[in-house]
Amino acid sequence: MTRIVIESNASANKVGVTGLVASLILIMAVVAAGFAWFGLWLIAPFCGLEVVFLIAVFGYLSRYGRRKQVISIDSDEVRIEDGIESPECSTSFRRAWVQVVLEPARTRGYPSRLFLRSVGKQVRIGEMLSDSERSELARRLRQLIASSGATV
Numbered sequence: 001m002t003r004i005v006i007e008s009n010a011s012a013n014k015v016g017v018t019g020l021v022a023s024l025i026l027i028m029a030v031v032a033a034g035f036a037w038f039g040l041w042l043i044a045p046f047c048g049l050e051v052v053f054l055i056a057v058f059g060y061l062s063r064y065g066r067r068k069q070v071i072s073i074d075s076d077e078v079r080i081e082d083g084i085e086s087p088e089c090s091t092s093f094r095r096a097w098v099q100v101v102l103e104p105a106r107t108r109g110y111p112s113r114l115f116l117r118s119v120g121k122q123v124r125i126g127e128m129l130s131d132s133e134r135s136e137l138a139r140r141l142r143q144l145i146a147s148s149g150a151t152v
Contacts, residue, residue, distance in 0.1 A: 002073045003072050004070070004071040004073075004141070006126055006128065006137070007066075007067065007069070008066070008067055012062075014062065017062050020058070025054070028050055028051060029047065031043075031047065032047035032048075068083065068084070069082045069126070071116075075095070077093070078098045078116065079093075080092075080093075080125060082123075091123045093116060097119055098117070098118045100115075100116060100141045100142045101117055102114050102138040105131075111130075112131050112134055116141070125137075
């Protein structure tokens with residue numbers, strides 16, 4: 001069985017993200033206190049909204065940065081598992097019928113899209129990869145699937 005693991009390049013760990021958010025919150029609190037000192041207290045609630053927004057955005061990005069796709073190829077099946085902490089979605093295809101489809105970008109500046117298709121069903125893979133990495137993954141998947149004589 002061959003396994004290919006695709007995951008995001010999470011360049012910042014949880015401690016780094018927490019430190020960044022904490023320092024931004026501290027800066028906003030100092031700015032809000034300074035404005036309040038001069039009688040412009042209405043700035044403080046908006047700084048509070050910015051804090052809530054920052055925490056929500058960094059929380060979402062931190063969670064999405066841990067997303068992982070695992071493609072398992074064995075003698076008669078191709079399985080794609082997608083999830084963050086554990087597989088949240090799993091799709092299986094018969095290896096003999098799987099097609100690897102790399103669609104070019106429809107609009108300039110947008111990324112290409114890579115799919116595994118079989119019998120009217122398709123799964124998009126490699127969304128977190130660059131175009132060159134996606135092309136290399138498509139080439140590698142075609143090679144691995146075709147090694148058993150399956151159609152690609």
